[in-house]
Amino acid sequence: MTSSGRDDDKLRERALYYHEYPKPGKLEIRPTKPMATGRDLSLAYSPGVAEACLEIDRNPAEAARYTAKGNLVAVITNGSAVLGLGNIGAQASKPVMEGKAVLFKKFAGIDCFDIEVNEDDPEALADLVCRLEPTFGAINLEDIKAPDCFVVERICRERMNIPVFHDDQHGTAIVAAAAAYNALIVAGKSVETIRVAALGAGAAGIACLKMLMVMGVKHENILMLDSKGVVHTGRNDLSPEKAEFAQDTDKRSIEDALSGADLFLGVSGPGLLTGEMVKLMAKDPIIFALANPTPEIMPDVAREASPGALIATGRSDYPNQVNNVLCFPFIFRGALDVGATEINDEMKMACVEAIAGLARATASAEVGQAYRGETLKFGLDYLIPKPFDPRLLPTIALAVAKAAMDSGVATRHIDLDAYGAQLQAQVFRSSMIMRPVFDAARASTRRIVFAEGEDERVMRAAQAMVEEAVDTPILIGRPEVVEMRLDRMGLKIRPGADFELVNPESDARFRDYWSRYHQIMRRKGVTPDLAKAIIRTNTTAIAAMAVERGEADSMICGTFGEYRWHLNYVTQVLENTELHPIGALSLILLDRGPIFVADTHIHIEPEAEQIAETVIAAARHVRRFGVTPKIALCSGSQFGNLDSRSGRVMRGALEILDTRSRDFEYEGEMHTDAALDPDLRERLFPDGRLSGKANVLVYANTDAAGATRNVLKSLADGLEVGPILMGMGNRAHIVTPSITVRGLLNISALAGTTVSTYG
Ligand SMILES: NC(=O)C1=CN([C@@H]2O[C@H](COP(=O)(O)OP(=O)(O)OC[C@H]3O[C@@H](n4cnc5c(N)ncnc54)[C@H](OP(=O)(O)O)[C@@H]3O)[C@@H](O)[C@H]2O)C=CC1
């Protein structure tokens, strides 16, 4: 057996296992409201449910308020053109439709029912779809063969007052147009002069060609082919949709059509294009082989026939996946959110422009991580964004919603700024809580030096900082390494122009740095030679010196190595009578809300005084996020019931805190469950000073705080912002090696606020 035969077998085995286990199929339904008590039952079902029915009876628009309709899409098919598998019928199409439903949910938070119907008559199918209007906010028609799909879509659009979108036509056309637009830029070809050979004259083919014409491709430069060859005026078997593309030509075969063509658009079936045929095309041709799951030509065969070709397929295992998944979740999101009555041409064009623009912008930090090892730099192998690019949702949905409002099909007019922020929060969990911090950072542009400037995450964070104009990055790293990596990752920032680069191996300031470092450390055993060696090799010390000398406002280090190793150099250089490390505070974002944990790193076994200082600093930092601090002093001892060390220091800290009036709530010492459960706390210690759930947990040692932080991250899918080094006036922050690019960006925003406000 050949290796590709073995690969096919493995894929088949894995795919079937994936569909069968642990439960058959790919989705299930979950309730969104509590259903645990008789009271819940009386609200969700009889008698309470009748109230919701009556409201909708009075005003049908209230269905979007009291039911899931407003966020519910139907994916409907009769299974007559399932992928490139042909007319395999409604039942066999179900895995594809379940797949589309999952993608709606995963990428855009849209709920979906897949509906497979045994109905071959297009008018009867349309009638059935129309009668589903009370259930759904929008309809996605899928895998219905041409020309029947045109009939179904036309009738549904005429009769229904909600968006009806045939994915294989319009979704495919939108994504193919975006990719073609970018491919023409890369190939240096002009849309007005390119010659197109289109194989496949069905739902996808006709819609893609129409969209290319909207972009400027000339009708006379298009040759369409179906299963009988070139679509020409001499044929009498053409549907009206095909007839629109019929040319008065003597070309008949695919070879005739491909001769000198610049763009091959394949939306037909597997393996229909050969390497020999590709060789007939113009130089550096654009080849879109979009049939699923097996394209018209495999990319390696096309590449061998024409090394300069720009190649795209519909599959995720090759570069340039031109697939309607880049469109449908997001265009429906935008349409639903403004209550659009249809998806019109303005909304489609907004979608094309948004998708194409994303590939030309720098790839986001998150997509860089999701596709590690791939070059995401606009060009031959990156013409179109990746499906896991988190920018797709906020960018496309916002553009579509705006286009719907501008073109008059929106029934709800929304505040686009607020909508954009809400979409961002949907994909970037930290974006909502970080908003006040970023706003503060923007108000005071600060220079932030990154000790590990050669780290890819740091470079990506620096790119984002430059693009978002948050703060000015300074990177410490060897120029040849930094530049090579920037290039490999497709990042646009350049040293000198966008950020300052400090070369640890040769910087004109080396002498000043080491002599100042020596001056600070001369009575702590550091000789001139040692000072030179440290400043030559230790980028954390260099970063600290840059801050000490006023060349940077703040430093960030710790993407590798041990926290306290970095802390040592930070304190050596930056500690003074006003600034000293008080504690490390981690913000963990959970589905149920934010929770802060301290001290995770600084004082391994703190004294009561240090704990009190940590509590006061934590209260100050928590307010930066717009959160009102409610601080619990957590220990194995609970309200004086144990004579343990942790109980004693916590009681001591409480006494110190009580010596002055504080403008925040705190209480202790208590177990963590009592901190988080006010009812339990009330039973243990009635009339305590803490109201509701604590949102800041201060522990009596770093073991307990660190363990809590790690458990929340690992088991509760907590997203960390931090650790935030308190007490150093925002002049230094030390991250941990698990930090992500978004995490670095968050820390840089925290570092980017003025010193006086937050110590
Ligand atoms: N990448 C993507 O996002 C998408 C890809 N597709 C792919 O496009 C293909 C077509 O889908 P769709 O338009 O919905 O299906 P349709 O059934 O509507 O159209 C299929 C078209 O392909 C033509 N065709 C079939 N076999 C041949 C052949 N041997 N030689 C030439 N033409 C042929 C048919 O010709 P005739 O008219 O003579 O029957 C018809 O015009 C599928 O493989 C599908 O997976 C579709 C949507 C999205």
Ligand SMILES: CC(=O)C(=O)O
């Ligand atoms: C992707 C898709 O919708 C298709 O191949 O039919």
Ligand SMILES: [Mg+2]
């Ligand atoms: Mg399809």
